Amino acid sequence: MKSLKRQDKSTFSKEHAEYLKAQKRYFLKIKIFQIGIVFLFFALWETFSRFKLIDTFITSSPLRIWNTLIYLNYSGELWKNVYYTASETIIGFLLGTLIGIVLAVAIWFSDFAYKVIEPYLVVLNALPKVALGPIIIVWLGSGMGAIVVMTLLVSVIISVINILVGFKSVDEEKILLMKSFGANKVQTLFKLVIPANISVILSTLKINVGMSLIGVITGEFLVSSCGIGYLIVYGGQVFKLDLVMAGIFILLVVASFMYLCVSKIEKLYLKRKR
Amino acid sequence: MGLKKAKNVILEIKNLSLNYHTLKNETAAIKNMNLNIYDKEFLTIVGPSGCGKSTLLSLIAGLMPVSEGKINFKNFSFSEVGYMFQKDCLFPWKSIKENALLGLEIKKSLNKKSEKFVDDLLQKYDLKKFEYHYPRQLSGGMRQKAALIRTLAVGPGILLLDEPFSALDYQTRIDISEQVRNIIKNEKKTAVLVTHDISEAICLSDRVAIFSKRPSKIKKILNIDFNGEAFTFHEKRKHAKFNKYFDEIWSELKNEEPKKAG
Numbered sequence: 001m002k003s004l005k006r007q008d009k010s011t012f013s014k015e016h017a018e019y020l021k022a023q024k025r026y027f028l029k030i031k032i033f034q035i036g037i038v039f040l041f042f043a044l045w046e047t048f049s050r051f052k053l054i055d056t057f058i059t060s061s062p063l064r065i066w067n068t069l070i071y072l073n074y075s076g077e078l079w080k081n082v083y084y085t086a087s088e089t090i091i092g093f094l095l096g097t098l099i100g101i102v103l104a105v106a107i108w109f110s111d112f113a114y115k116v117i118e119p120y121l122v123v124l125n126a127l128p129k130v131a132l133g134p135i136i137i138v139w140l141g142s143g144m145g146a147i148v149v150m151t152l153l154v155s156v157i158i159s160v161i162n163i164l165v166g167f168k169s170v171d172e173e174k175i176l177l178m179k180s181f182g183a184n185k186v187q188t189l190f191k192l193v194i195p196a197n198i199s200v201i202l203s204t205l206k207i208n209v210g211m212s213l214i215g216v217i218t219g220e221f222l223v224s225s226c227g228i229g230y231l232i233v234y235g236g237q238v239f240k241l242d243l244v245m246a247g248i249f250i251l252l253v254v255a256s257f258m259y260l261c262v263s264k265i266e267k268l269y270l271k272r273k274r
Numbered sequence: 275m276g277l278k279k280a281k282n283v284i285l286e287i288k289n290l291s292l293n294y295h296t297l298k299n300e301t302a303a304i305k306n307m308n309l310n311i312y313d314k315e316f317l318t319i320v321g322p323s324g325c326g327k328s329t330l331l332s333l334i335a336g337l338m339p340v341s342e343g344k345i346n347f348k349n350f351s352f353s354e355v356g357y358m359f360q361k362d363c364l365f366p367w368k369s370i371k372e373n374a375l376l377g378l379e380i381k382k383s384l385n386k387k388s389e390k391f392v393d394d395l396l397q398k399y400d401l402k403k404f405e406y407h408y409p410r411q412l413s414g415g416m417r418q419k420a421a422l423i424r425t426l427a428v429g430p431g432i433l434l435l436d437e438p439f440s441a442l443d444y445q446t447r448i449d450i451s452e453q454v455r456n457i458i459k460n461e462k463k464t465a466v467l468v469t470h471d472i473s474e475a476i477c478l479s480d481r482v483a484i485f486s487k488r489p490s491k492i493k494k495i496l497n498i499d500f501n502g503e504a505f506t507f508h509e510k511r512k513h514a515k516f517n518k519y520f521d522e523i524w525s526e527l528k529n530e531e532p533k534k535a536g
Binding site: 176177178196 | 335337355356357359360361363365367376377379380381428
């Protein structure tokens with residue numbers, strides 16, 4: 001039987017204390033390298049541009065990005081665009097995941113439906129959704145709705161496929177067990193299939209953070225007159241690489257933030273279940 | 275033991291046949307099988323691999339329709355069949371007690387009384403102190419015992435055990451199979467076990483049915499009786515009759531093999 005309690009520190013042997021120390025040092029080393037790489041990257045970039053080793057007109061530089069961000073903040077464009085992109089992403093993310101789960105459940109219910117739909121899923125998944133851009137513009141215009149639809153196109157199919165694979169891989173003996181108790185499909189779904197796939201659903205959430213951002217930026221590239229994607233495209237068109245780089249920087253921040261939120265949810269869940 | 279009790283048939287298998295169908299071919303798994311299962315007996319089925327032993331259990335449990343023939347239940351119905359699998363099938367996100375209550379939950383018969391019944395079972399069979407533990411915190415043998423309690427919780431009319439000990443290590447296997455037999459006898463249940471292990475069959479059962487290879491028929495049914503001289507598995511294994519039974523089953527199964535060529 002595995003013990004649940006953590007060993008009391010004062011009872012550690014010298015060897016074990018050494019081991020813990022070494023482990024601590026190892027993890028610290030990983031952290032230092034992780035942060036060091038970013039730091040080095042920006043430092044080299046800035047240095048090279050100061051000494052005119054690279055042309056800042058096409059590469060920009062950390063300082064110029066910083067100044068652009070300050071300017072955007074001052075003019076109010078920063079928050080307006082972040083607000084647009086973030087809300088589109090969050091709406092697309094939530095809606096995409098929800099629709100993905102609902103569709104996966106619906107398809108799981110009927111083996112016939114699954115067999116019928118499977119090839120469509122495969123083909124739709126392989127289709128580059130950006131190709132649908134013009135259709136979306138014609139049908140829905142260039143507002144937030146169009147962007148959210150683009151996001152859904154990108155995230156729903158992959159969610160359905162992921163979750164279905166999880167649903168289908170539930171242990172056959174456990175399904176038989178449910179049957180032997182006389183369980184119907186709804187009971188099997190809620191008592192076995194969904195609880196067994198919480199980790200699959202959580203990993204789908206993680207994938208969908210990336211997917212929704214792809215959808216939103218693709219959408220903004222194509223149709224929008226607002227948002228970070230628009231900022232980047234605009235910057236490119238007028239050859240303001242500072243603006244492009246600043247846009248990418250903001251995207252990195254938004255993506256990390258959303259990813260952190262999702263892994264926080266995952267941690268909370270795992271903690272609850274020990 | 276097996277001979278003395280009043281033979282009260284609770285399940286009657288009549289001219290049972292089952293064919294498996296795939297796009298490429300049709301396989302007869304069971305053909306014209308007749309078998310009576312008596313109240314409170316422990317019947318074990320042995321036979322060559324793929325002879326349709328597990329298929330018979332699935333048919334009794336109503337998990338698939340029969341091709342021909344009938345399975346008649348006396349005093350109870352399909353819904354009162356308890357199934358135990360090779361794996362314990364405990365849900366890792368539920369505690370041992372929650373797992374034990376699963377069947378009652380599904381049958382919507384979970385109430386104070388039935389919960390008390392499960393509590394008593396856990397208490398009686400030494401799992402009470404682990405009721406709030408999760409399956410992964412228990413050993414394989416304990417988990418299989420918890421699975422048995424989950425099955426007993428719904429008050430099944432018959433227990434179907436599909437090689438429930440085969441995933442356990444040898445020592446645990448002997449220990450848990452003996453415990454399971456004692457629990458089943460204690461709770462006055464009828465049980466049908468499928469196994470490949472001849473000694474397990476002899477030590478656990480009142481009767482051993484030897485199946486032929488596919489399409490399955492019953493070749494022989496042995497009454498296992500130690501004349502009331504051996505009770506624990508250890509005693510049974512040392513008893514003179516153990517070897518006699520072992521040889522008998524062994525030679526019946528052996529006879530099956532050469533036919534494979536033809």
